[in-house]
Amino acid sequence: SQQGEEDPQALSIQEGENATMNCSYKTSINNLQWYRQNSGRGLVHLILIRSNEREKHSGRLRVTLDTSKKSSSLLITASRAADTASYFCAPRFTGANSKLTFGKGITLSVRP
Amino acid sequence: ETGVTQTPRHLVMGMTNKKSLKCEQHLGHNAMYWYKQSAKKPLELMFVYNFKEQTENNSVPSRFSPECPNSSHLFLHLHTLQPEDSALYLCASSRKDGEEKGEAFFGQGTRLTVV
DSSP, X not given: OOOOEEEOSEEEEETTSOEEEEXXXXXXXXXXXXXXXXXXXXXXXXXXXXXXXXXXXXXXXEEEEETTTTEEEEXXXXXXXXXXXXXXXXXXXXXXXXXXXXXXXXXXXXXX | OOSEXXXXXXXXXXXXXXXXXXXXXXXXXXXXXXXXXXXXXXXXEEEEEETTXXXXXXXXXXXXXXXXXXXXXEEEEEESOOGGXXXXXXXXXXXXXXXXXXXXXXXXXXXXXXO
């Protein structure tokens, strides 16, 4: 089924460093969303970028989208231990019956 | 809090039991979803309801039976489950399924263990 694929599967960094996470997809999209999940909890929506946008910011988050390469990246600047979580991308594909589907996610560990 | 509430948070059931998971949202959304999250696997979309009508059943075994009595409530009835059904079950809602923006709001999930 259609879904985004996140890369890397796991990322471990030191507090204060930047974390870059990538997402690739295969068909055209209306938008792409990033979500965060703390261990054993529900997903929380972080940011949405539309197909006609190239970059978007929200606090310490920066999302880029390259529709020609069918890829997106999520950058968390000046990471904190509290950023430790799993991160998922969810492309909203074009088409009337498009579903919000998720990959396996990226496990981010931020060491204090 | 996301505005989507799931109960119970944890559930242990035997393979012969019947139980139900409940999801409630008061965000004015018209689409509700059940997802299953197993370890090391992508989130699996199970069911979609749009304006109380089921619009997607992603080849889910009949031992899982959803019910959507109104746009605010969604249930997942469970019976004769298998140990491999143990997972985190997540409910989500959005304004309307298939809508271009379609940001989803998730509940905290029910951790189900089948023994």
